[in-house]
Amino acid sequence: FRKLLLATGIAAALLAPVVAATSASAQEVKTRIIRFGYGLSESSNQGRAVKYFAEELSKRSGGKFKMKGFGDASLGNDIQMQNALIGGAQEMMVGSTATLVGIVKDFGVYDLPFLFNNEKEADAVLDGPFGEKLLKALNDKGLVGLVYWENGFRNLTNSKRPITKLEDMGGIKLRVMQNPVYIDMFNRFGANAVPLAFSELFTALETGTVDGQENPVTTIQSSKFYEVQKYLTISRHVYSPWIVLASKRWYDGLSADEKKIVHEAAAASREFERKDSREASAQSVAYLKEKGMQINELSPAELDRMREMVKPAFDKYAADGGAEILKEIQAAIAAARK
Numbered sequence: 001f002r003k004l005l006l007a008t009g010i011a012a013a014l015l016a017p018v019v020a021a022t023s024a025s026a027q028e029v030k031t032r033i034i035r036f037g038y039g040l041s042e043s044s045n046q047g048r049a050v051k052y053f054a055e056e057l058s059k060r061s062g063g064k065f066k067m068k069g070f071g072d073a074s075l076g077n078d079i080q081m082q083n084a085l086i087g088g089a090q091e092m093m094v095g096s097t098a099t100l101v102g103i104v105k106d107f108g109v110y111d112l113p114f115l116f117n118n119e120k121e122a123d124a125v126l127d128g129p130f131g132e133k134l135l136k137a138l139n140d141k142g143l144v145g146l147v148y149w150e151n152g153f154r155n156l157t158n159s160k161r162p163i164t165k166l167e168d169m170g171g172i173k174l175r176v177m178q179n180p181v182y183i184d185m186f187n188r189f190g191a192n193a194v195p196l197a198f199s200e201l202f203t204a205l206e207t208g209t210v211d212g213q214e215n216p217v218t219t220i221q222s223s224k225f226y227e228v229q230k231y232l233t234i235s236r237h238v239y240s241p242w243i244v245l246a247s248k249r250w251y252d253g254l255s256a257d258e259k260k261i262v263h264e265a266a267a268a269s270r271e272f273e274r275k276d277s278r279e280a281s282a283q284s285v286a287y288l289k290e291k292g293m294q295i296n297e298l299s300p301a302e303l304d305r306m307r308e309m310v311k312p313a314f315d316k317y318a319a320d321g322g323a324e325i326l327k328e329i330q331a332a333i334a335a336a337r338k
């Protein structure tokens with residue numbers, strides 16, 4: 001009987017290449033259940049892009065890749081999900097690059113204030129060799145960085161007072177992401193930076209545990225922060241990327257064909273997400289105004305003062321081991337500006 005099994009096995013093995021040659025994709029793509037976690041709501045720009053990504057994966061795999069999105073941090077906050085991916089308990093996620101600093105410290109470089117002037121520069125750096133290099137750095141840590149999505153330029157909200165000049169930030173308890181660059185930046189601005197997971201933010205604002213926070217206008221809209229925040233200051237102090245991650249354990253078990261589907265669908269999702277987020281962002285300010293937020297811009301002179309004030313943050317970042325990566329990103333940005 002064993003011999004027979006062996007013989008059938010050999011026969012199958014001999015046949016396999018022939019079958020594979022005639023219908024490679026059908027042979028190399030298995031049914032896969034993919035749990036994809038994210039922090040924002042289903043109706044957010046993040047939620048829409050997750051849905052699009054799921055559809056692309058399904059289309060490109062002939063319906064075999066069944067990706068289910070879990071929004072509102074229902075699988076955990078960014079850091080918890082990263083660990084679930086590393087352990088192999090979850091397949092994919094999207095989150096902020098800022099929360100990856102515990103795994104690859106160099107990701108903190110994106111968080112330095114006023115680095116990018118516009119989205120075009122950000123796209124060029126993120127999608128170019130610099131961004132690619134940081135994605136690759138995740139491979140040793142149990143993660144696969146697929147693509148960057150846009151979270152966007154971050155703006156300040158608070159419940160205390162309009163912020164029209166630097167001094168207005170004084171003493172404001174401001175929630176920041178769990179990242180040393182943010183903590184340093186806002187303490188320099190005179191605020192009292194409180195690191196907190198995004199999933200705890202709405203309640204913290206509602207109960208007054210913190211007075212304010214900073215996020216792109218799309219998030220201020222989709223997370224309904226206008227219900228608990230009166231003042232919005234368009235400061236654009238940091239361009240914040242999101243990053244789509246896969247579990248390396250899971251990814252390593254995929255066939256070459258399956259990996260190709262994952263990468264192609266991810267690339268398509270990036271194009272969709274950026275376009276969609278930019279369109280949504282253009283509508284958000286009017287929406288937030290209608291919801292009763294008092295909105296102001298910062299004058300160019302005030303922005304210059306802020307830039308001046310946080311300059312030492314760059315020196316501190318360099319001194320803390322970031323000198324090399326900082327030089328590299330500045331060179332990449334300079335190249336993008338040409």
Ligand code: TK8
Binds near residue numbers: 038039096197216240
């Ligand atoms: C969502 C977060 C969010 C980020 C933050 O999980 O934490 O403020 O901007 O988008 O990644």
